[in-house]
Each structure stands twice: as structure tokens, then as C-alpha cells.
Amino acid sequence: MTADAWIGGIIARARRPVAVLAIALASGCATNGADPRDPVEGFNRAMYSFNETFDESIGKPVATAYRDALPSFVRTGVRNFFSNIDDLFIGVNNLLQGKIIDATTDAARLTFNSIFGLFGLVDIASSIGWEKHNEDFGQTFGRWGAPDGPYLVWPFLGSSTLRDSVGGLLDVKFDPVRNHRPVDVRNAMYLTRAVGRRADLLDASRVLEEAALDKYVFQRDAHLQRRRSLIHDGNPPRDDRSSDGTRAPRVELAPDPAPAPVIVQTPPRAEAAPGPSVGPAIENAPQRVGVTYEPRPRQDYDAILAAAKAANDAEDAERSSPAR
Amino acid sequence: MAHAQETAPDVLVKNVTLEVMDIVRKDKDIQAGDRRKIIDLVETKVLPHFDFSGMTGLALGPNWPKANAEQKKQLTFEFRTLLVRTYASALAAYRDQKFEFRPLRLKSTDTDVTVQVRVMQSGAQPISIDYGMEKTSAGWKVYDVIVGGVSLVANYRTEFGNQVRDSGIDGLIKSIAAKNKSNAALAPAEKK
Numbered sequence: 001m002t003a004d005a006w007i008g009g010i011i012a013r014a015r016r017p018v019a020v021l022a023i024a025l026a027s028g029c030a031t032n033g034a035d036p037r038d039p040v041e042g043f044n045r046a047m048y049s050f051n052e053t054f055d056e057s058i059g060k061p062v063a064t065a066y067r068d069a070l071p072s073f074v075r076t077g078v079r080n081f082f083s084n085i086d087d088l089f090i091g092v093n094n095l096l097q098g099k100i101i102d103a104t105t106d107a108a109r110l111t112f113n114s115i116f117g118l119f120g121l122v123d124i125a126s127s128i129g130w131e132k133h134n135e136d137f138g139q140t141f142g143r144w145g146a147p148d149g150p151y152l153v154w155p156f157l158g159s160s161t162l163r164d165s166v167g168g169l170l171d172v173k174f175d176p177v178r179n180h181r182p183v184d185v186r187n188a189m190y191l192t193r194a195v196g197r198r199a200d201l202l203d204a205s206r207v208l209e210e211a212a213l214d215k216y217v218f219q220r221d222a223h224l225q226r227r228r229s230l231i232h233d234g235n236p237p238r239d240d241r242s243s244d245g246t247r248a249p250r251v252e253l254a255p256d257p258a259p260a261p262v263i264v265q266t267p268p269r270a271e272a273a274p275g276p277s278v279g280p281a282i283e284n285a286p287q288r289v290g291v292t293y294e295p296r297p298r299q300d301y302d303a304i305l306a307a308a309k310a311a312n313d314a315e316d317a318e319r320s321s322p323a324r
Numbered sequence: 325m326a327h328a329q330e331t332a333p334d335v336l337v338k339n340v341t342l343e344v345m346d347i348v349r350k351d352k353d354i355q356a357g358d359r360r361k362i363i364d365l366v367e368t369k370v371l372p373h374f375d376f377s378g379m380t381g382l383a384l385g386p387n388w389p390k391a392n393a394e395q396k397k398q399l400t401f402e403f404r405t406l407l408v409r410t411y412a413s414a415l416a417a418y419r420d421q422k423f424e425f426r427p428l429r430l431k432s433t434d435t436d437v438t439v440q441v442r443v444m445q446s447g448a449q450p451i452s453i454d455y456g457m458e459k460t461s462a463g464w465k466v467y468d469v470i471v472g473g474v475s476l477v478a479n480y481r482t483e484f485g486n487q488v489r490d491s492g493i494d495g496l497i498k499s500i501a502a503k504n505k506s507n508a509a510l511a512p513a514e515k516k
Contacts, residue, residue, distance in 0.1 A: 126444070239365035
């Protein structure tokens with residue numbers, strides 16, 4: 001197949017998602033936004049369904065073809081190549097976050113993989129224990145204390161937040177691929193990188209497909225949890241009352257005095273103020289999101305687990321018979 | 325200070341993971357995408373170490389106490405089925421990844437621990453898989469799986485909460501059951 005025919009096919013296929021986008025935008029904005037982290041849920045859902053359609057008709061088929069056509073070592077090479085380029089600004093962001101040792105590792109990785117890893121095609125640094133990091137400007141802002149802000153879904157780019165979108169602009173600005181010339185080489189690199197990334201997510205997206213009752217909600221919550229974890233390099237602070245890693249003393253199932261963590265309980269529809277405008281929501285975002293967003297609500301695990309346990313004691317006893 | 329009779333949680337996770345991965349690597353049917361076999365494997369090797377009523381209770385959150393005994397039973401059953409399939413699906417995606425098991429400094433008084441496992445991969449940050457585990461009379465049981473910082477249990481809370489709000493506990497049971505049904509129908513097509 002010639003390149004022209006291929007691109008022609010892409011454009012033909014793109015008509016469908018564009019039509020869906022128009023319909024989704026026209027109809028989607030009426031959804032209720034009960035979740036304070038997601039004040040523009042209607043817009044986001046419209047974008048989400050656009051992205052889904054695009055992915056179904058173009059993204060996934062192209063990524064699958066890429067995966068099936070190329071042997072694993074080539075795909076790994078592509079991943080490593082772009083990963084190596086990324087290490088430059090991962091290092092910069094680690095530096096901005098004051099993580100000198102991590103930044104040093106990133107610089108060492110970049111140098112080492114570029115020289116001995118055939119321009120980054122082989123990730124030798126990882127195999128000698130210089131671990132890859134995951135950083136970007138959004139995480140740096142988060143580290144500096146910027147709250148998530150409203151959850152946002154962008155066409156083609158997918159899940160983000162207001163803070164991460166601002167960070168993303170900087171990521172794009174400094175992206176070495178973007179600044180590569182000539183332009184057609186750059187564009188080919190863009191395309192390869194995007195396809196490779198999508199291909200790496202094929203398995204994950206299948207799992208998501210099977211796991212989620214409402215994919216939009218499931219993906220949103222997973223994204224927010226993931227970002228929080230990344231900002232804290234895998235160790236997000238817990239609200240446990242004890243500091244030594246043991247669980248806080250078991251408490252009776254008391255009604256939560258603080259604003260209930262959103263992830264636990266969405267306020268009933270009736271409570272949603274009629275037509276909350278975007279303006280005040282964003283204005284309020286710093287406190288509200290900071291307070292309500294708690295993806296690992298360990299503290300109420302205690303009470304809930306105790307309740308669950310009490311209710312299921314009989315069942316547990318039954319299952320404990322083949323104890324080892 | 326009784327000496328623990330049961331296997332320490334980190335040892336348990338390591339043993340089970342290595343055993344299961346070994347089977348996955350050697351079994352040609354699983355390699356070829358035989359879903360039923362992976363599900364059987366998860367059922368027999370992995371599931372006995374999960375506390376499903378606990379997990380379901382955590383995922384339901386404040387709605388759990390509102391369910392009656394029969395509803396709790398059904399919820400646990402359906403959620404279990406959903407997780408088995410999800411887990412099997414995730415497992416099927418693993419090939420030759422290397423695992424790093426973080427040893428746990430376990431005190432004899434500990435009843436709730438997080439066991440950390442990391443999946444190493446080329447050109448990307450390792451994926452962390454943390455198991456929230458609790459000591460029970462039947463040994464250590466997993467009550468949450470946290471993949472890349474995403475808690476499975478926490479992630480179901482909003483979904484379940486929305487469903488209960490819209491259509492009650494029975495609505496939620498129905499909706500998980502429907503999901504399980506459509507997942508089961510998917511299985512033959514997955515085979516490739």
C-alpha cells in the first residue's frame with residue numbers, strides 16, 4: 001500500500017469520529033456534573049466519546065497493525081529511542097523538584113544510552129540499575145503544591161487536569177521531537193511515537209474494557225489516582241493516624257465528619273446546584289480538589305472493613321476451615 | 325509473641341507470583357490465549373489468597389452496610405467474577421517481564437501491610453503492584469491491589485456509588501452481572 005493510499009484511508013476513516021464529535025458536542029453538555037473534581041463532565045464526556053470513536057476506528061487498528069507487523073525487539077527499540085529523548089526533560093523536571101540524585105541518574109541514563117545504547121535504541125542503563133523515572137512539568141507543578149484543578153479530557157490527548165494541561169504546554173514546547181527539523185522527519189517521528197505509545201497500551205485498554213462498568217468514570221478515577229501517585233513518586237501521603245505503618249486503631253463506623261472523599265460517595269443528584277458555572281468551580285478548585293480528592297482513602301478502610309468483617313464473620317469462618 | 329505459623333505476606337506474594345508466572349510461561353494453551361485456562365489458573369492459585377467480602381465491602385464503601393445479607397452475598401459473588409476476569413486478562417498480557425519483590429520488614433504485631441512488587445520493563449518506568457494485605461484467621465489475605473498507584477478498590481467506589489445512587493443496590497448487582505455476562509461472551513472472540 002502506498003503512503004498516499006494509506007493517508008487517504010486514514011482521512012476517510014476520520015470522517016466518522018468528526019461527525020460523532022459534532023453530535024457529542026451538541027448533545028453531551030447536558031450531563032450532570034455531580035463530582036466536584038469534574039465540573040465540566042458534560043464537555044469531558046463528549047470529548048471522551050470522540051476519542052473513543054477515533055481510537056476504535058483509527059488508533060487501535062493502526063496500533064494493532066504496528067504491533068503485529070513489527071517484531072518485539074523493533075518495538076522495544078522505538079520505545080527506548082523516544083524514552084531516551086524524554087530523559088532530558090525528565091532530568092530537568094527532577095532538578096526543578098530538587099531531586100538531585102534522580103536528576104543525575106537521568107543525565108547519566110541519557111548520556112550512557114545515547115553513546116553505548118546505539119542512540120537510545122537499547123536501554124542499557126535500566127539493565128545496569130539506573131532506573132527510568134517518570135516526570136513532566138505537570139508533576140513538577142504538583143510537587144510545588146499546585147492542585148489538580150478540574151479534570152479535563154482533550155481531543156486526541158485524553159485525560160488531563162487543568163494543572164497538567166498547563167504543564168503539558170511546557171512539555172510540548174520543550175519536546176526535542178517538536179524542535180527537530182526538517183518538518184517531515186519531525187512529523188514521521190510524531191506519528192511513530194504516537195503509534196508506539198498506543199500499541200504499548202493495547203493490553204491495558206483491553207483490561208479496562210473488561211473491568212469498567214462506566215469506562216469514563218473508571219478511567220477518570222484511575223487517571224487522577226495515577227497522577228497523584230506519580231507526583232509523589234509512588235508514595236502518596238496517607239491520612240493514617242499512625243505513623244509507623246500499622247493501621248490506625250479500628251473505629252466504629254462513624255459518619256464522616258469531613259467532606260466525604262469524592263471517590264467514596266458522590267453527592268446525590270438533588271444536591272448538585274442547578275447549573276454550576278465553570279468560573280466559580282475553577283476558582284474554588286484549589287481548596288475543594290485538595291480536600292476532596294483522596295484516591296487511597298485508607299482512613300475509612302478501617303471502619304468499612306470492620307463493618308464488612310462483622311457482617312461476614314460467618315462466611316469467613318466457613319472459608320477458614322482449610323487453614324494452613 | 326506467637327511465632328507466625330502462616331507464610332509471611334511478602335513470601336506468599338512472591339511464591340504465588342512466581343508459581344503462576346511459571347505456569348503461564350510453560351503452558352502453550354495460555355500462551356495462545358486460552359482464556360478459560362487462565363481463569364482456572366487464577367481461580368485455583370490466586371483467589372484463595374484474596375478476601376473478597378472485604379474487597380467488596382471496601383469498594384461499596386458507605387453503601388455496604390445498607391445492603392442486606394443476600395445482597396452482600398450476590399455483590400461479593402458478582403464482584404469476584406468481575407475481578408477474576410480482569411485479573412486473568414491482565415495476567416495474559418505478561419510475557420517475559422522481570423519481577424522485583426521488595427522484602428517486607430514485618431513486625432509480629434502487624435495485621436495490615438502493603439507488599440510491593442515491581443514489574444521491570446525496558447524503556448519505561450517499572451510498574452509497581454502493591455498488595456494491601458490483612459492478617460486473618462486463615463492467613464494473610466489480599467484486600468486491595470494497587471497497580472501503578474491506582475487502587476482497584478478505590479477505583480470501583482465512584483462507579484459503584486453512582487450506580488447505587490441511580491438504581492439502588494439491586495441495580496448495581498444487575499449491572500455487574502450484566503458486565504460479567506458480556507465479558508463471558510467476549511471470551512471466544514479473544515482467542516486468536
